Amino acid sequence: LLLYPDRIKAICILNGQVMFEDVFTEKFGPLRRLVKDPALGQIWIHTERAVYRYNVKHESRDVWKMYMSMDKFDLAKEFCKDRPDCMDMVLAKEAEYCFQNKKYKESAKCYALTQNYFEEIALKFIEVKQDDALIEFLLKKLLNLKQSEKIQATLLTTWLTELYLNLLGTLESNASKKKLYLKTRDEFRAFLTTQKNKDCMINNRASIYELLASHGDTEHMVYFAVLMQDYERVVSHHCQHDDYEEALQVLSKHKDETLFYKFSPVLMQHIPKSVVDAWIAMGKSLVPKKLIPALVNYSQSAGTQINEAIRYMEFCVEELQETEQ
Incomplete structure (x- = not known):
């Protein structure tokens, strides 16, 4: 605040502009002094014959x-x-x-x-x-959306997936950007694994699978399938790419009896010993009768398959006490 004989001015200390000006007449004489009440924040000004009070509100x-x-x-x-x-x-x-x-x-x-x-x-x-x-x-x-805004969340997660896949495809083809590719890949996976995003994608998984397939990104298709607990798709993918040990690892890890019955005939043809080891590890969780298609699915020259089939049948009789013919 600046005090003049005939006026006061409030100057902003940030930009030097006049924010307030009050002009006085000569009726009560020139302004003499300005003081501030430290308790109430009021401004007092006086002349020889008058006193004025200013209340400062919302100064900032x-x-x-x-x-x-x-x-x-x-x-x-x-x-x-x-x-x-x-x-x-x-x-x-x-x-x-x-x-x-x-x-x-x-x-x-x-x-x-x-x-x-x-x-x-x-x-x-x-x-x-x-x-x-x-x-x-x-x-x-996406982070700021309300719980009720499910349609918007679905649109955003789908769009983000498309953008990430485009970016990863561009970076992967450039050897000089390997570090950036790995960083972006980790960010994409973090995006997929966020619980809020996973919940949103569960009902939209078909669209996400289509996007992954259109980009030929089998690595993330498997990654996403695991997140969605679509283990049948994961095992099927490994079998199609002749990665039978990996397929069996998925079966053994998640212990889904139905998937064991479905994929054992294929796996038995390629890794019979590992398959029988997995069956034995499952113990009574598997019904031996339902594994018959896998036990008899071998060629006449497949000695290893026959021996492993016999080993499992012996286990059923000796350990599981199976007596059913």
């Missing part, structure tokens, strides 16, 4: 605007924490500032917290071909 209400105009966004946000509309304006300005300065990821984080139109912001990042920033924006939007 527009400070956020000043800091925002100076591109000091962190300080601006400090002064509008309890004012959502003002906070939204600051975030939007900060997002645009970062975007113009090509700080796209920082821009995406800010835009995701604003009330700006979703499509408009997404298009901005698409136009400048900033998939990393677009992914960041969509991830933040």
Whole structure:
């Protein structure tokens, strides 16, 4: 506050602008002194024949605007924490500032917290071909969705999966970007394993499988199938690629009797000893009678298969006390 003989002025110390001015007439003489009540925060001014009192209220209400105009966004946000509309304006300005300065990821984080139109912001990042920033924006939007917004969550998770697969495909073909590929792969897997995203994908798994298949990404198709507990798909994939030991490991780990009955005939033809070891480890969980198709599914020259079949039948008689013919 500045005191003059005929007026007072309130000057903003942030930008030097006059925020308030009050002019006095000469009726009561020139202004003499200005003091502040430290307890109540009131301002007192007097002349020789009069006393004036000023009550200062909401002195900092527009400070956020000043800091925002100076591109000091962190300080601006400090002064509008309890004012959502003002906070939204600051975030939007900060997002645009970062975007113009090509700080796209920082821009995406800010835009995701604003009330700006979703499509408009997404298009901005698409136009400048900033998939990393677009992914960041969509991830933040997904995180901020309410539990009831299931359709939006499904759309976002599907779109994010497509973006990640595109990015991984581009990076994988460039040997010089191996580290970035591995980093992005880990981020994608973290995205898939987040419980909220898994819950969303359960009812949309068919679309995710189609995306993975269209990109030829068998590695992540298996990874996703395990997350969805689609073990039949996982075992089938390993068998189709002649990876029978891996298929048997999946069966042994998850101990699904139905899958044992379904895939044992194929596995018995290729890794009979390992299969019988797995059957024995399952003990009474398996019904020997249901394994007959696997026991008799061998060629006349398949001596190992015959010997292993006999070994399992001996186990059934001696250990499981099976007497059924």
